């Protein structure tokens with residue numbers, strides 16, 4: 069049917085604008101995804117683009133650390149990745165939701181192969197550092213999930229039987245709901261939860277005389293008192309819209325996406341160009357920057373698209389309007405830290421049967437992410453912590469060696485193999501990373517209302533883009549969508565000016 073044209077292909081999120089911007093020069097600040105996407109789409113429309121990028125690389129927060137990657141945080145020590153050739157660690161963006169059609173569109177258009185990113189794995193562990201019979205030991209996620217499904221289903225079934233619900237229900241509805249709870253919690257004929265094969269075995273089934281031995285459920289009170297349903301262990305992956313499966317990742321590292329854009333617009337990027345000043349003039353935009361050798365230069369453009377993250381932009385001189393300046397200074401950014409840990413052996417696969425997914429803990433490391441690529445190969449890189457807010461600040465304030473020690477000590481309580489198998493680490497505190505100074509914008513309803521609108525309007529010739537100018541903050545899709553929005557608005561202005569000039573001449 070596809071071949072006959074009777075069926076539409078998958079939505080491609082194509083971006084087709086009418087008219088040409090030939091002769092107009094656009095200065096784009098930042099060669100992250102927003103900046104490069106804006107240039108890519110503008111060039112299709114005939115515009116000349118110059119991208120000023122402070123770093124010596126493109127991609128911004130899409131950054132894959134490999135052997136030899138170097139970084140020095142603000143006030144930090146120099147770090148060089150000692151990862152083995154072929155291994156990598158996505159220090160920024162790592163996973164693509166299946167709902168982010170725009171991210172998938174650009175992977176399709178720029179031919180970036182994707183593979184499944186296993187975001188949810190019931191074989192992962194939860195580990196509560198605290199009191200209780202199940203605390204200070206690792207417990208499989210599937211055991212707690214299935215016990216809790218069982219116990220909560222049993223409790224609700226009892227409440228229905230005892231007419232203890234405050235909402236009136238018909239007899240037929242009650243029957244249907246009870247049947248659902250029976251299936252959901254795997255309750256016995258008396259509607260009691262007594263355990264389930266779903267939570268796994270102490271001895272797995274095999275051939276011959278080996279039916280397997282089921283593991284007994286934990287007591288509900290034990291689970292509660294051991295802190296295993298505390299907020300560190302909420303079912304983030306299952307419940308958050310964007311984190312539901314299927315998720316994807318580029319084969320070989322997230323920087324395959326930024327590399328693909330760089331192949332399209334790389335010759336328009338001036339690397340090592342640190343923007344120092346942004347000015348509006350009668351003719352357009354004037355940007356002053358220091359180039360790679362520290363020489364101060366100036367560039368003029370008809371328009372400018374600024375994608376610089378707000379905490380960095382806040383330190384750059386400009387003549388922006390007061391609402392824009394207020395927004396730049398007021399929108400908060402989240403702190404986040406990540407560490408990549410290279411191990412000699414994939415013990416999480418070989419010993420613990422964990423293939424991708426996440427373990428969670430209330431310790432400072434917060435989460436351990438297992439790689440979704442190259443299963444069964446010899447070595448691998450785990451994300452040894454991915455933490456936010458206070459935990460990220462606390463760990464980010466440590467020296468590189470102390471961060472590594474903390475990751476090994478805390479992670480080693482979940483995986484004792486850490487000490488034997490560890491080889492190398494590379495850590496990042498995004499709030500201390502030069503030219504980012506934060507992981508992602510985080511709006512409250514108040515800051516959305518008070519500050520966000522100012523960033524959606526051009527300030528004279530300057531347009532704002534970047535994940536912080538979207539409702540998809542913390543996602544690459546936010547950068548892509550924002551780039552398109554700024555290109556659409558800028559192009560519409562150029563077209564209407566052209567039309568007005570043509571009418572005057574005519």
Ligand SMILES: Cc1cc2nc3c(=O)[nH]c(=O)nc-3n(C[C@H](O)[C@H](O)[C@H](O)COP(=O)(O)OP(=O)(O)OC[C@H]3O[C@@H](n4cnc5c(N)ncnc54)[C@H](O)[C@@H]3O)c2cc1C
Pocket residue numbers: 097098099100101102103120121122123126127128129130159160161162163164165341342343344375376377380384404406498503504506507508533534535536541542543544545546547
């Ligand atoms: C830890 C972490 C995890 C994430 N996980 C995911 C994920 O799993 N999936 C997902 O889709 N997204 C994820 N994201 C979000 C995603 O990475 C971002 O939303 C996206 O990359 C932002 O792109 P951007 O172009 O808006 O900004 P940036 O990538 O920050 O680009 C801005 C550019 O401006 C440059 N710049 C800064 N200052 C100057 C200056 N003075 N002069 C010139 N240039 C300058 C920077 O160097 C940078 O290249 C994650 C982000 C982080 C930090």
